[in-house]
Amino acid sequence: MESDLRQWLLIIGPLLVLGVVLHGYYRMRKDRNELKMDLDKSYLSGDNVSQKDAERWSTSTEFPNGGARVIENHIEEKEFHKADYYPDSREEEISPEHKSLKEAEDLTDFVILNILTNSKRIEGQELLEFLMENEISYGEMEIFHKLDSQNEILYSLANAIEPGTFDLSGIDESEIPGVTLFMKIDGVNQAEMIFEEMLELAHKISEKFSAQIFDGTRSALTQQTIGHIRQNIREIKFKEMA
Template sequence: MENLQLVLLLIGAIAIIAVLVHGFWSIRKQQPKGYKQGAMADISRERRDADGFDYDGIGEVRVIKANSMDAAAIPEHEPKVSVAEEVDNSFELSQEPQAKVSKTRVEPSLSAEAPGSTNEELPLQASLFATEEQVEELAAAVVEPTPTQESVTKVTQEEELADPRDVLVLHVVAKDGEELNGAELLPCLLTLNFKFGEMNIFHRHEDNAGTGKVLFSMANMVKPGVFDPDSMEQFTTQGVVLFMTLPCHGDALMNFSIMLNSAHQIADDLDGVLLDGGRDEWLESTKQDYIQRIRAQI
């Protein structure tokens, strides 16, 4: 009896499964072919407007064959360059030499000499500036630079001066049997705002930073009268000469005061002696003499 019930249940289950399978098969067979592409395809077609764009502004995908493109559709402003021309142009660019910029550091020439000087080894007394006329020649060269020097000078910023009518000269010399040491002289000059420049000598400019017009200058008393800043540690000399021309840039009395104070400072720092243009002892009367010479030119 129990076996009969099991057989009937099994037959009923098989019959139910067969009915379900037949029902699904019938429904599938009756569906239209367009529906088989998926519901999303119908939705996307229904959401497009008359121009073929959907709600997101995306149009239908169009496939254009390469051989069907019209050459006239290419914008006129785009140049038509062949592959051969591109290769030639790239080759020409690769053949252009690259400009090489060389940076050369200009060193002050030790061969530059003051006017009327030589590089010959002379006795000490003969190699000193014997007269004030030699200093005047050097001062004239500073006021009227050579064409080479004019090319590196901003002439447009400089006021033209009349020809020098007088030159005020001061000497700072070492005491008997001694010499002025370059290792002590250079820091003193930097403190006094001197700047190494044209003619290979030091200059005092309007601005303490070493710019502006030259107020007065300082040269080596020993021929050829120049300095070499790179060898100041080994440099020695019997003296230096400070000079300014009249007329000058700015206030002449003020410029002379600065030059005189600088000479006093150099003499104090290097334990030297201040002398006038003729290498005589500097006196108060000599100072008044120089002031009168300045006022005569104003």
């Protein structure tokens, strides 16, 4: 039973994370466009908007590149809708073939590591305490994030099972078979260094909870795979500088 569950998670894991991260990315782009339209209308109607405010609004972002709302002393209860994490495909008139290709291309801009247990599940409270000790904060999209000194997201950690979120109000009674770490490469400064930090955390989780690390293609993470990931990061960053 546990073996079947792990195989199922390996199959849906990348799709789950892809839905989460692409939703955040597309919402970021959508919000920017809406803000730009609102600003344009304000200027046309003669509203007084300072240049400083306009720049602040037009550059405000949301996951994966923006800051996260860290929840320390309380939990913000909000209703979860599956559609929020899986955008309606009808919004874009793209053929299934082109859509699959587009998703595959988007996925290459992310590093995904799945950490799954073989049999014993991870207790939610123990995981929470471990993440707090390693300065991983609960925030945007009801998942965990590693933040820099400016509260910008470096990488994130999601639940390995659908819908990928964590409910802190019941985490002390929950048990999960694993977690998924992921980070964005494109447009991120020091992506290679961030990957090394994320990889270190993956190994810590693996050792702490007797779990195995898999890559985004559902294969066991090997030194060769790690080398390929590092090379992919370098190639993407090189293209950015070209």
